[in-house]
Amino acid sequence: GEQVEQRPPHLSVREGDSAFITCTYTDPNSYYFFWYKQEPGASLQLLMKVFSSTEINEGQGFTVLLNKKDKRLSLNLTAAHPGDSAAYFCAVSEGDSNYQLIWGSGTKLIIKP
């Protein structure tokens, strides 16, 4: 079945710099992808849902890139600020077979002043 690998597990960047998180997946038929943000001590909040037909997805202060050829999903936080300090998780849908998501192991991002 689908496997998802997320890198790096820990990331520290200075305020104003960019932060880049990547997930690679194995099933070329995967076509829905999710990024979630989890602030310290809090629950998971959906950051963005991405469809396989869209390679570049712009959010507020971040961009999500989908490279289907390389089976890579990336989250790029531009001009990071302290509010971006959180854990970020990617998730990949296996399709409508069982409604489960395959989760990455997470990236703990720290924004330094």
Place this chain on the structure above:
Amino acid sequence: DMKVTQMPRYLIKRMGENVLLECGQDMSHETMYWYRQDPGLGLQLIYISYDVDSNSEGDIPKGYRVSRKKREHFSLILDSAKTNQTSVYFCASSFRLGGGQDTQYFGPGTRLLVL
């Protein structure tokens, strides 16, 4: 306002005691999930429920059971809790839109400590 609630938020139990974690949602979502999250790790799926009395094991069901008697309510039960079940438990729910596009909405979590 779409919401997933969990009760209790914090719980301390002794080894061997029974534990009941409750989850509710007000969005009429068909599908509900229970996950656990250990420190520094991602989410592990314990059980998934497709609707009332339609439950399926996830990746780590051993030591857990679930109950869903109403669409808006999903319970996780630990019979005779063990210390290695100390964790943060998250409930989530989603519409069954099909095609794998279902967005999961998470509750605030329950922090369980088993002594």
